[in-house]
Amino acid sequence: MITGGFPGAFRDVLGVRCDEFYPLQEGEQVTLEDGALVEDWTERVYLDSAEPIVRYASSSLAGGPAVTRRQVGNGTAWYVSAPLQPEAVDRIVERLVEEADLLRILEADPGLEAARRIGPDCSYLFLLNHTDTERAVTAEGLDLLSGTRVGPAGGVRVVREPDRSTGNPTPAT
DSSP states (O other): OOSSSBTGGGHHHHTEEEEEEEEOOTTOOEEBTTSOEEOSEEEEEEESSOEEEEEBOSSTTTTSEEEEEEEETTEEEEEEOSOOOHHHHHHHHHHHHHHHTOOOSOOOOTTEEEEEEEOSSOEEEEEEEOSSSOOOOOOOSEETTTOSBOOSOOSEEEEEOBOTTTOSBOOOO
8 A cells, every 4th residue: 555645656647646436326427527427436636846737617626637748758648537438449549549659550440459569570450349339440351360352340350561662462470
C-alpha cells in the first residue's frame, strides 16, 4: 500500500492526486462538460502539475477535473477519473492520436484493432475483432491461421503481407 492518495506510485508522473471515490447509485449519472455521461463512479481529483482537459459538470464534483494531462519529458501522461462511455473514449483517443501525430495502420470499422510488425524480410498484420459482430477491413496477404487469402476480417487474423516488390506473400522467417 502506498500512502498519500490514489494513484499511488503514478501520482508524480500523472501530476494528480485523488482522495475519494464516489460510487454512483443504479440509474444515477454524472455529466462531464463535453456532454459525456458517467454511470459507475467518479473520483475527486486534485491537480498538482497536470492540466484539466475535461471537467465534471454535475454532482458535488462539478468544476473539478475528470480527465487530465501532464507533459512528462518528451511524452504526455493522461488520467481519466471515471469510466467513460465508448463515444467519450473515442474523443479522447482521437485527441491523443492527433497530438502524438500517429499514423493509422489502415482504415477499419470501429472495434477492429490492427497492429503491424515489420521485420527485415517481412511484415505481419495482426487483426483483432473486439466486437461480437463481423467487422470489415481490406488487407492483402496470407492469413496464417486459416492458410487462405485475406479479405474481410472477423475474429483474429495474422496476415503475412505481400512483398511490395513482387506482390507475393513474403516467406516466414
